[in-house]
Amino acid sequence: MTIHTHDDAYEPAHTASQTAHALDELQLYGYRPFDEPDPRPMPDGQRLAVAVADIFDALVATLEDTRMEPDLEEVLWGQVNLFHRATARIERSLDENEQAQRRLQREQDGSEVKSTELERLTAEGLTLIERRNCMDMMRDHAATEFVHHTGSTWRPRTGSMVNRQHMTAALIDSRDFLAAKRRAETDVMLPASPKVALSGGTDFNDHRLIWGKLDQVRTKYPDMVLLHGGSPKGAELIA
Known part of the structure; x- marks a missing residue:
């Protein structure tokens, strides 16, 4: 018969482990990934372009001149669609973030809680925009590789493909100016007062x-x- 003894020097008596305590804290207070801005930088654009090209080169080199070659174009199409769907998913999150910001703007009462929550949503929205633009760029590079290897233009099965490569700062400023001008002209006819x-x-x-x-x-x-x-x-x- 083996008798197990408890050695306080090795393992002090406690009611719950540190892991259990951490899990209790997470369950009680929750965890939000955007409580603090993510300090990590966005990926380098040139390295992303090389990585996408490597993906296509690897698939072509592996499937070409094999019995899988008839499926190669469909496989390459799916790689572009992967980035396209990821962009759409981030767009939906961005729309939800925008609605949440509008709701919090209406609910602002001068309290620190509401103000901090709005700041968090704003930081989250900026990160989502950067992530969307990054996915856009990878999809565009993938579409270029698709054309290079198949000779066909990549098109999504449904929806449209928005290209933001030409959204320069000057173009954005110009659009903002025109939008502000239209709002100013419209406000005269539709004032915000009761x-x-x-x-x-x-x-x-x-x-x-x-x-x-x-x-x-x-x-x-x-x-x-x-x-x-x-x-x-x-x-x-x-x-």
């Missing part, structure tokens, strides 16, 4: 009632915008 619509007959002339009601509304909404049909007489003219 809108109050008034409509009445052309033979309605009780100006005291109309002015009294409008004064009540304006007291509640000082920056109100009055909407009416512009009738040359009656209630709308009085308003």
